[in-house]
Amino acid sequence: MTEENLSSKMTEFMTALDQVKAYRELVSAMADFVIIIVASVAALLTANIVVNLLDVFYGYGFVTPGNSGSLPFFNFLILFFGVIIGVLWVRQKLSSVRIGEWKNILNEGTPGAIKLLQETNWEKIFSDIRSAKLGFALYGAVKILAYWLVATFLFIVLSSFMGNTIHLSFDPISLTVIPLILVLILSVKDLRYRYEQVGRLDSLLWELRWFDNEFRRADFQA
Amino acid sequence: MTMNSGEPISKPDLYVLARVIKTLKEKNKMNKTALATATGLSYDRLVKYLDWMAQKGFVEFDSSGDVVLTKLGAETYDQLVKWILQHIGKVRFQKLT
Numbered sequence: 359m360t361e362e363n364l365s366s367k368m369t370e371f372m373t374a375l376d377q378v379k380a381y382r383e384l385v386s387a388m389a390d391f392v393i394i395i396v397a398s399v400a401a402l403l404t405a406n407i408v409v410n411l412l413d414v415f416y417g418y419g420f421v422t423p424g425n426s427g428s429l430p431f432f433n434f435l436i437l438f439f440g441v442i443i444g445v446l447w448v449r450q451k452l453s454s455v456r457i458g459e460w461k462n463i464l465n466e467g468t469p470g471a472i473k474l475l476q477e478t479n480w481e482k483i484f485s486d487i488r489s490a491k492l493g494f495a496l497y498g499a500v501k502i503l504a505y506w507l508v509a510t511f512l513f514i515v516l517s518s519f520m521g522n523t524i525h526l527s528f529d530p531i532s533l534t535v536i537p538l539i540l541v542l543i544l545s546v547k548d549l550r551y552r553y554e555q556v557g558r559l560d561s562l563l564w565e566l567r568w569f570d571n572e573f574r575r576a577d578f579q580a
Numbered sequence: 581m582t583m584n585s586g587e588p589i590s591k592p593d594l595y596v597l598a599r600v601i602k603t604l605k606e607k608n609k610m611n612k613t614a615l616a617t618a619t620g621l622s623y624d625r626l627v628k629y630l631d632w633m634a635q636k637g638f639v640e641f642d643s644s645g646d647v648v649l650t651k652l653g654a655e656t657y658d659q660l661v662k663w664i665l666q667h668i669g670k671v672r673f674q675k676l677t
Contacts, residue, residue, distance in 0.1 A: 364665050371668060468661050469598035475664070476595060565671045572667050 361467050368464055368471045374562060375483060376457035381490030381559070387451040388497045391444040395504050398440025402433050430518055434511040441504045448497070480570040487563045491556050498552040502545050509537035589632045594660070596621065596629055601638065601657040604649035611646050 463470040513533055520526045528536070542549075599619045604610065610618065616626040630647060633639045638653030 361661055363669075364661055367665065367668050371671065466599070467602060468657070468664070469595055469602055471664060472598050472660075473595040475668075476593075561672070569667060569671050 364468060364471050365464060368474060372460045372464065372474065375478075376455075378483065378486050378490050378559070378562070379457065380452050380455045381494050381555075382486045383452055383455050384448070384493035384497045385489050387448040388493055388500060390451070391448050391497070391500060391504075394444040394447060395440055395500075395507070398437050398444075399507075401440070402436045405432065405436065430511065430515045434508065434515050437508045437511050441508050444504065445501070475573065480566070483566060484563060484570075487559055487566075491559045491563075494552060494559070495556055498545075498548060502541060502549075505541045505545070506538050509541050510534055513537045589628050592629060592632055596625075597633070597638075598657065598660065600626070600629060600633065601649060601653055604639065604647060605654060605657065609642065609646045609648040611644075615647055 460474055463473055466473070510533065513528075513536060517526075517528045517533060596619070599621075600615065603615060603618045607618070612626060612630065613623065615630075616623045619626065621629070630639060633653065634641070636652075637650055638656060639647050640650055642648055
């Protein structure tokens with residue numbers, strides 16, 4: 359048992375806390391993500407209302423002459439870019455979380471490790487882990503909903519194309535259920551990963567609670 | 581040996597103690613001014629800590645007034661490292677990626 363062991367164990371500990379910090383950021387990033395998606399849907403609805411009004415005032419086909427499939431395609435594009443911007447925004451927010459600030463302190467060796475442990479706000483960490491669990495799980499769900507929305511619009515575009523070419527049409531329920539099934543199949547890996555991470559965060563919470571308890575009870579006697 | 585250093589320390593900061601002991605372990609013995617510089621403490625604060633540590637038998641002062649780490653001081657430091665390792669070593673950090 360050496361100081362090197364202590365440094366490496368502390369590095370592991372602080373890295374886990376950094377990860378929790380990043381996951382914690384998901385909660386606020388998720389709100390932004392939802393706002394971006396809702397704004398995309400609002401933009402889409404506005405575009406449709408404007409197109410329909412122009413059609414009413416200037417005659418059908420004024421905006422998209424001779425091409426009835428282009429409007430659903432533009433709808434899909436608006437949503438697609440909305441989701442892409444949302445996902446990129448979340449990633450940017452996560453990557454902007456400041457991590458590794460403890461490295462310089464830990465370079466001091468044992469005194470640095472002591473300082474880090476002394477300065478650790480355990481209650482905040484426990485609260486952060488709980489938020490991280492919630493944010494991590496909810497973000498996964500919200501992302502699947504957004505992908506489902508995009509997939510549905512893509513499917514509408516495709517079915518309109520298929521209806522025009524091979525006269526194959528889908529009922530409204532199929533138009534929403536088939537994309538959902540596809541999205542869920544494609545997201546299985548992500549869902550499993552999220553499930554496992556939430557479990558890991560849970561066990562981290564319990565481990566740290568135990569450590570906090572031991573640390574508080576300890577009375578270092580010279 | 582007691583030094584005139586104002587209010588004595590009632591509850592020493594473990595971080596400061598560890599810094600002082602670690603520095604002394606590395607340099608064997610040091611004068612107080614150099615030790616204050618090496619540990620980043622003000623001279624007055626260091627003197628208070630040295631006073632407390634001398635009372636506990638962690639350090640002693642040689643004839644020229646230099647600070648020397650005692651065997652007890654070195655053992656206490658090792659004990660501290662062991663204690664932290666024992667406890668933090670039991671925590672299993674599953675890799676979160």
